[in-house]
Amino acid sequence: MTCTCSRLPKEIPLRQAHTVAQVRAAEAALMAALPDGTLMQRAAAGLAATCAGLLPRVYGSRVLVLAGSGDNGGDALFAAARLARRGARAEALLLDPAKAHAEGLAALLAAGGRVTGDAGAFGRADLVLDGIVGIGGSGPLRPAAAPFATMARRGPVVAVDVPSGVDPDTGEVSGPALRADVTVCFGTHKPGLLIDPGAEYAGVVHLVGIGLDLPPAPVAALQHADVAALLPVPGAESDKYRRGVVGVAAGSARYPGAALLAVAGALRGGAGAVRYTGHAAEEVVRRHPEALVTEAGPARAGRVQAWVVGPGGGDGAEQALREALDTDAPVLADADALTELGRLGPALLAGRTAPTLLTPHAGEAARLLAGIGEHTDADTVAAHRLRSARLLAARYGATVLLKGSTTVVADPDGRARTNPTGTGWLGTAGSGDVLAGLAGSLLATGLGPLDAASVAAYLHGLAGRHAAGTGAPITALDIAEALPSVWRSLTG
Ligand SMILES: NC(=O)C1=CN([C@@H]2O[C@H](COP(=O)(O)OP(=O)(O)OC[C@H]3O[C@@H](n4cnc5c(N)ncnc54)[C@H](OP(=O)(O)O)[C@@H]3O)[C@@H](O)[C@H]2O)[C@@H](O)CC1
Ligand SMILES: Nc1ncnc2c1ncn2[C@@H]1O[C@H](COP(=O)(O)OP(=O)(O)O)[C@@H](O)[C@H]1O
Numbered sequence: 001m002t003c004t005c006s007r008l009p010k011e012i013p014l015r016q017a018h019t020v021a022q023v024r025a026a027e028a029a030l031m032a033a034l035p036d037g038t039l040m041q042r043a044a045a046g047l048a049a050t051c052a053g054l055l056p057r058v059y060g061s062r063v064l065v066l067a068g069s070g071d072n073g074g075d076a077l078f079a080a081a082r083l084a085r086r087g088a089r090a091e092a093l094l095l096d097p098a099k100a101h102a103e104g105l106a107a108l109l110a111a112g113g114r115v116t117g118d119a120g121a122f123g124r125a126d127l128v129l130d131g132i133v134g135i136g137g138s139g140p141l142r143p144a145a146a147p148f149a150t151m152a153r154r155g156p157v158v159a160v161d162v163p164s165g166v167d168p169d170t171g172e173v174s175g176p177a178l179r180a181d182v183t184v185c186f187g188t189h190k191p192g193l194l195i196d197p198g199a200e201y202a203g204v205v206h207l208v209g210i211g212l213d214l215p216p217a218p219v220a221a222l223q224h225a226d227v228a229a230l231l232p233v234p235g236a237e238s239d240k241y242r243r244g245v246v247g248v249a250a251g252s253a254r255y256p257g258a259a260l261l262a263v264a265g266a267l268r269g270g271a272g273a274v275r276y277t278g279h280a281a282e283e284v285v286r287r288h289p290e291a292l293v294t295e296a297g298p299a300r301a302g303r304v305q306a307w308v309v310g311p312g313g314g315d316g317a318e319q320a321l322r323e324a325l326d327t328d329a330p331v332l333a334d335a336d337a338l339t340e341l342g343r344l345g346p347a348l349l350a351g352r353t354a355p356t357l358l359t360p361h362a363g364e365a366a367r368l369l370a371g372i373g374e375h376t377d378a379d380t381v382a383a384h385r386l387r388s389a390r391l392l393a394a395r396y397g398a399t400v401l402l403k404g405s406t407t408v409v410a411d412p413d414g415r416a417r418t419n420p421t422g423t424g425w426l427g428t429a430g431s432g433d434v435l436a437g438l439a440g441s442l443l444a445t446g447l448g449p450l451d452a453a454s455v456a457a458y459l460h461g462l463a464g465r466h467a468a469g470t471g472a473p474i475t476a477l478d479i480a481e482a483l484p485s486v487w488r489s490l491t492g
């Protein structure tokens with residue numbers, strides 16, 4: 001029986017990301033129980049410690065604070081005061097001097113820091129604190145702040161809580177934004193720090209705990225231990241059928257390679273057997289003698305615990321998709337199957353009792369969106385990853401793994417995961433076919449679609465990194481072949 005719930009043990013520390021509204025609620029509850037200013041001091045202490053670690057030495061270093069007039073600016077000013085007390089030459093550039101955070105500014109001045117009106121200080125600083133705006137921001141950066149987004153800098157930029165200009169809830173960047181080397185966030189990660197383009201602006205993210213009591217996170221990123229705990233392990237009683245059989249309906253006379261690659265991923269995803277059906281049966285069995293092959297199509301191929309349909313599927317994709325969806329097994333639809341699904345719309349999935357997992361790249365996601373009347377393009381999808389994945393999941397009633405520079409997995413129940421292991425080296429032809437086979441194989445072992453998709457993305461990213469080593473072009477088959485090593489590295 002396939003389990004559709006998450007098998008993730010509760011005690012495992014996912015990297016969790018909460019929305020601004022959740023942070024605000026937790027903040028209010030905690031602030032009511034603590035003396036005034038306690039949370040800001042906790043935040044400033046963690047921020048100052050991270051900055052001190054980035055400077056070769058604090059004494060004599062030039063630290064510039066870009067201070068907005070909210071508490072984000074307050075954090076930055078208090079942190080700079082701490083650095084000034086250790087001998088840093090701290091200056092504050094107040095973006096709206098009349099509304100500067102009064103206590104933070106007083107602390108800085110008392111510690112020997114000063115205010116400057118010279119924007120050139122940005123380029124001379126050994127370290128810049130971006131305290132323009134945090135979770136209280138709205139709309140694009142204001143004119144006084146916008147020029148710092150493109151100004152040349154010498155030292156690292158440390159974003160306070162969120163890089164200014166990045167939407168904390170989504171990672172969307174709708175105008176100029178500060179590009180940070182390090183982001184020090186408070187209490188929890190924000191989704192925008194884990195999802196491109198925001199994640200790219202955030203640089204290395206460092207979390208400072210401030211004692212917030214938070215609800216379950218709507219967005220999370222699996223970590224090594226989480227993935228290790230989810231990997232299927234054969235028991236003493238296991239055989240190839242009990243471990244799960246994954247069916248792969250892929251490849252066509254025109255695109256036989258996609259079949260080979262999807263099967264290569266499926267063979268290394270934990271299922272006990274791979275059943276292939278399609279026009280590339282001969283090539284598949286020649287390359288992968290362990291695969292069971294037929295040209296019969298999903299309806300007559302024999303029992304499986306999950307179907308993967310679509311990579312290189314060509315003209316046969318619609319028929320294969322319909323046949324797979326008619327079974328009571330989980331179905332992963334990729335590539336040409338997604339084009340068909342976008343054309344036919346969510347009605348095709350109505351009445352399914354087993355889970356459906358869709359694995360589009362941004363272009364395929366745009367086609368799926370067209371299927372629900374949302375006409376857009378790949379670039380727009382990539383700029384709004386979380387929103388796009390969630391909308392598709394909700395409207396198709398399916399789990400959606402949206403591929404790209406940050407892979408996002410969205411469940412129809414509203415939960416989302418982001419993948420932390422991606423690398424640009426994965427952007428090689430056929431890489432997505434390997435991922436589809438791998439994720440389908442994990443589905444066949446009994447993982448629910450959210451876990452199967454996020455574990456597959458994690459392993460696929462690690463395999464890409466492993467294959468690329470210190471940096472070299474890789475092929476899709478290299479990714480598949482690296483999977484056993486990365487699997488071992490997680491379980492060893
Ligand atoms: N939550 C917690 O637990 C804790 C939170 N803490 C900290 O508080 C931060 C939140 O502080 P916050 O609420 O004061 O809002 P914040 O981010 O400073 O923004 C408001 C300011 O930005 C301005 N502004 C708005 N939009 C703008 C734009 N597009 N471009 C430019 N400016 C813009 C807006 O201007 P105004 O509209 O007033 O003219 C106002 O001045 C949070 O991120 C964290 O750092 C910690 O101290 C510890 C515990
Ligand atoms: N810049 C990037 N960073 C991380 N992962 C990437 C990047 N570019 C592509 N990928 C990954 O590479 C794979 C490409 O899949 P896909 O677009 O379906 O290619 P193909 O159709 O050639 O198989 C996906 O897993 C995607 O997430």
Ligand SMILES: [K+]
Nearest residue numbers: 130133160162
């Ligand atoms: K900021």
